[in-house]
Amino acid sequence: xxxxxxxxxxxxxxxxxxxxxxxxxxxxxxxxxxxxxxxxxxxxxxxxxxxxxxxxxxxxxxxxxxxxxxxxxxxxxxxxxxxxxxxxxxxxxxxxxxxxxxxxxxxxxxxxxxxxxxxxxxxxxxxxxxxxxxxxxxxxxxxxxxxxxxxxxxxxxxxxxxxxxxxxxxxxxxxxx
Numbered sequence: 209x210x211x212x213x214x215x216x217x218x219x220x221x222x223x224x225x226x227x228x229x230x231x232x233x234x235x236x237x238x239x240x241x242x243x244x245x246x247x248x249x250x251x252x253x254x255x256x257x258x259x260x261x262x263x264x265x266x267x268x269x270x271x272x273x274x275x276x277x278x279x280x281x282x283x284x285x286x287x288x289x290x291x292x293x294x295x296x297x298x299x300x301x302x303x304x305x306x307x308x309x310x311x312x313x314x315x316x317x318x319x320x321x322x323x324x325x326x327x328x329x330x331x332x333x334x335x336x337x338x339x340x341x342x343x344x345x346x347x348x349x350x351x352x353x354x355x356x357x358x359x360x361x362x363x364x365x366x367x368x369x370x371x372x373x374x375x376x377x378x379x380x381x382x383x384x385x
Contacts, residue, residue, distance in 0.1 A: 211302065215237060238314065239317070244300055245297045248266070248296040249293045265303060268299045320379070
């Protein structure tokens, strides 16, 4: 439940959620969550080939599956039953993410763990590994910065100019200056 709450809060506050394959838009997370909630609250009569997975989810939740003959919207469930359904949904998501059960549907792959992909660490770049033209540009930029700092140390107008340049893009907070 904590993970489900954390993800939902992340979706509400940032507009994104981190899932196995990567960052997912909040709208996708809420559609996915709603689908899982609807699935775990589906009556046994209508589960078909997913019955064993749903029974496993409810068993992992330590509860028996609600016995209904017709589907009831989540919002129409009593508060106690809503809490049980949310817990079962959280457990179902965790079971899919851990690979203990598989899931179907358009967004099921979003709950799959990210496959291990080894990354070649490569070699750290050195100044000598940059092309000559790029080394010259860095040297020129470094020299220009040093010259601006030296000028600012001896001339108030140069210091003000450098200060204003460095503050470019920083929002003004009022006051003098």
